[in-house]
Amino acid sequence: MDDAQLLETQRAFDSVAADYDGPRGNNELIQRMRLTMWDAVHSEVPAGARLLDLGCGTGIDAIEFAQRGFHVVATDWSPKMVERTRARIAAAGLQSRATAAHLGVQQLDRLQDEFDGIYSNFGPLNCAPDLRAVSAECARLLRSGGTLVFSVMGRICPWELGHYALRGRFRRAGVRAARGATAVGMNHHTIWTHYYLPREFYRAFAEHFSLQSYRALSLFMPPPYLVDYYRRRRRWCERLGRLDDRLGAMPLLRDMGDHFLIVMRRR
Numbered sequence: 001m002d003d004a005q006l007l008e009t010q011r012a013f014d015s016v017a018a019d020y021d022g023p024r025g026n027n028e029l030i031q032r033m034r035l036t037m038w039d040a041v042h043s044e045v046p047a048g049a050r051l052l053d054l055g056c057g058t059g060i061d062a063i064e065f066a067q068r069g070f071h072v073v074a075t076d077w078s079p080k081m082v083e084r085t086r087a088r089i090a091a092a093g094l095q096s097r098a099t100a101a102h103l104g105v106q107q108l109d110r111l112q113d114e115f116d117g118i119y120s121n122f123g124p125l126n127c128a129p130d131l132r133a134v135s136a137e138c139a140r141l142l143r144s145g146g147t148l149v150f151s152v153m154g155r156i157c158p159w160e161l162g163h164y165a166l167r168g169r170f171r172r173a174g175v176r177a178a179r180g181a182t183a184v185g186m187n188h189h190t191i192w193t194h195y196y197l198p199r200e201f202y203r204a205f206a207e208h209f210s211l212q213s214y215r216a217l218s219l220f221m222p223p224p225y226l227v228d229y230y231r232r233r234r235r236w237c238e239r240l241g242r243l244d245d246r247l248g249a250m251p252l253l254r255d256m257g258d259h260f261l262i263v264m265r266r267r
């Protein structure tokens with residue numbers, strides 16, 4: 001991924017920052033996955049700890065954790081997203097517990113603090129040009145025994161395969177199979193995206209981190225962009241959501257889903 005691709009991705013997210021708390025960035029299906037991620041951070045990182053958010057978007061997670069007593073440094077590559085996060089922090093009066101910085105995951109060498117936990121929600125790390133460099137920087141920024149909690153877009157999303165294949169959009173159906181950065185459209189812009197299997201993703205972190213767990217997010221439940229389908233069949237889909245909760249961490253099933261949630265510990 002080169003500088004031009006990083007800038008294209010930045011422009012794509014800038015273009016949606018104003019309404020990213022609406023259906024595109026925070027609908028019911030996203031909120032459901034968010035809760036699983038919040039639970040993971042709460043159970044893995046001690047209360048009151050210092051957290052770093054990679055790709056914070058409009059700051060929903062940063063505010064949640066600041067309200068619960070964590071100290072959060074929220075970062076994002078999109079200046080417009082960072083503006084939204086700053087406004088959200090100010091509106092909540094949480095300036096003593098949360099700050100926001102315009103910083104891409106490829107620029108973590110500019111940070112000097114020490115953190116107890118680092119999290120990244122809904123795929124910012126899929127836009128990282130060099131995951132091994134991110135791993136080395138996370139190792140530098142995290143105290144020994146500190147935790148990483150990341151939600152990452154996976155390669156095998158049965159809903160997506162079926163949805164696009166049934167419409168004859170075979171190229172779109174297969175986009176997650178691409179090697180290297182692939183162009184994904186959003187709002188007439190391009191997001192340059194790497195997709196990963198959980199094990200592939202972990203390989204980039206294995207030198208400094210041990211793998212604690214990983215699980216599927218939205219494997220049985222439709223992915224967030226099929227929210228209209230979900231709304232038409234809410235009760236049926238809620239049952240599928242319960243299957244995600246019960247079975248999402250099982251071998252094989254955990255390798256699939258719209259996203260996976262992975263927890264790693266600094267050696």
Ligand SMILES: C[S@@+](CC[C@H](N)C(=O)[O-])C[C@H]1O[C@@H](n2cnc3c(N)ncnc32)[C@H](O)[C@@H]1O
Pocket residue numbers: 006009010013014025054055056057058059060061075076077078081103104105106120121122123124127128129
């Ligand atoms: C799908 S959004 C998720 C936002 C937020 N974490 C949430 O849960 O709502 C992905 C975010 O990653 C950010 N992003 C994309 N490329 C990035 C990069 N290279 N470094 C840091 N953030 C990046 C985008 O600007 C966007 O805010």
